[in-house]
Structure formats: structure tokens, C-alpha cells
Amino acid sequence: MKQTPENPMIRDLTLLMLGALLTTALLAAPEHSPWPGGIGIVRIAGEQRPSVIVDDQLTLILRAGNEWIALIGIPLEQSAPGTLTATISVPNRPTRQVELKIEPNTYEEQRLSVNRKYVDPSPEELERIFAEREIIDAALNNWREASIADVSLQTPVGGRRSSSFGLRRFFNDQPRSPHKGMDIAANSGTPINAPMSGVVTATGNYFFNGNTVIIDHGQGLISLYCHLSEIDVDEGVTVSTGTAIGKVGATGRVTGAHLHFATYLNGTAVDPALLLTD
Ligand SMILES: [Zn+2]
Structure with a gap:
């Protein structure tokens, strides 16, 4: 069979592939x-852009066709089954509330052994931890106005992805907060790429x-x-x-080289797998 662009089979295949690409591109929301x-989706009809607030935090809003889509990060600490209240405001209309039904999801247990200082920090180390916590929390809870058409993320680094988001963790047999990110195994020095445009905060x-x-x-x-073993960007860029943006490493509380990749919506850690497209 002669395979030229004029061949109807090839043409149909090309159209099919183009269709699949367009479908992927149009999948703006998870x-x-x-x-x-997880990420709760609330659809709001109408022309005027609404604002949606959950637990005093604004949520991300996308435009899709003739409706708006609010992406609501659901906290790992949320009781399930349960409900989460979203308050929807549209200019010149009464504010209304939507109850989001939360379903249970089981996360496994994980037990890790680390250097003792990561389980029983000294008073000086505790002081450092609290000071850093404030900087990190401020960055993770920041609100920056931006027009976003699509929230699909490219993988920041190739490598085996653990399905470790949400694991209930014990360090040296002591319970600690659940794992709020995805670990990607890669050698020290592997470059990490931004999965989407943004500002380094x-x-x-x-x-x-x-x-x-x-x-x-x-x-x-x-x-x-x-x-990271190395940071290759400056704050504010x-x-x-x-x-x-940097290179994979083994600094901090780790058992080996990997990237801890975490994603947040309305100040809440959500499973990065829900946003990654590749
Ligand atoms: Zn991790």
C-alpha cells in the first residue's frame, strides 16, 4: 500500500489523531x-465570573464553554464520609452555598527509618522548623490573580512515580503527618523542570x-x-x-535520592497525579 498524504486511510488516521489531541487539550479541568x-469540581453556569470560597480560601476558577468550573482542593484531614461547604458569589446575585459530598478513600500506612534528629529535633532545630514553617505556609497559601485556561501539568522529572500520596506515615515508629506529595525516584543530579508557567515564590x-x-x-x-541537590532559580523569577528549576537530590528528611513533588489548591495538598497529563 502506497502511503501518501492523499491516501484516505492516512488522512482519516491524521484526523483521528488530531481529534484525540484536541480532546486532550480541551480537558482543562481534572x-x-x-x-x-482529591479535587472537587463545582460547575457554575452564567457569563459573570463567580468567586468560590472554601474554608475562608478562594478557589481556582476556569472557564469551559459557557460555564465556570471551580477546582476545590479537599484536605487530607477532611472527615469522610462528610461534606465540605463551598460559598459561591456572583456579582449582583445572592450568595449561595453548595455542599460537596466527600467520599472515603483509604490510604496505606508507611514506616520509615530516618536520622534521629528528624524525629526528636533539638530546641534550636525546633525553632528553625517553626520559622521555616511560616515561610513555607505563606508561600503555599498565597493568592496571585492569574488567568488560567488549563491546569494540566507536565511531569517535572522522568522516573518511577510512587503512589505514595496520602500515606499515613510513621518515622522511627512515631506517627507523623500524612505524605502530602508524590515521590519520583531519580538519580541525584537529574534536572527538574517546571510543570507549568508561574512565579518562584x-x-x-x-x-x-x-x-x-x-x-x-x-x-x-x-x-x-x-x-534538591541544587536550586537553579531565584525567588521572584x-x-x-x-x-x-533545580536538580534531584537527597537533602533533608529522606531515605534516598528522589523528588518530593507536591501540588496545592486553596492551600490544600492534592494528589499531583490528578493534575499530571503525562
Ligand atoms: Zn515525599
């Missing part, structure tokens, strides 16, 4: 995943997170990269999708 650590060497970069993508969508 699927409704109403469980702790924090960089530093932190006690638990090691060398860290935080990127603010706008409207409360924020991503965090931890345990604007990055594009694919910009090299």
Missing part, C-alpha cells in the same frame, strides 16, 4: 475526585524539606519541589513550562 486529597534549605523550590502558578495552584 475529573471530579471528591475524597480527602520561595527557595531555601529547610530542615525537613532540604533544598526546596515553590512555584506559584496563580489562583492558588502552587507546586513544591523538595530534597517567572518560569515557563519546562524551565529547569
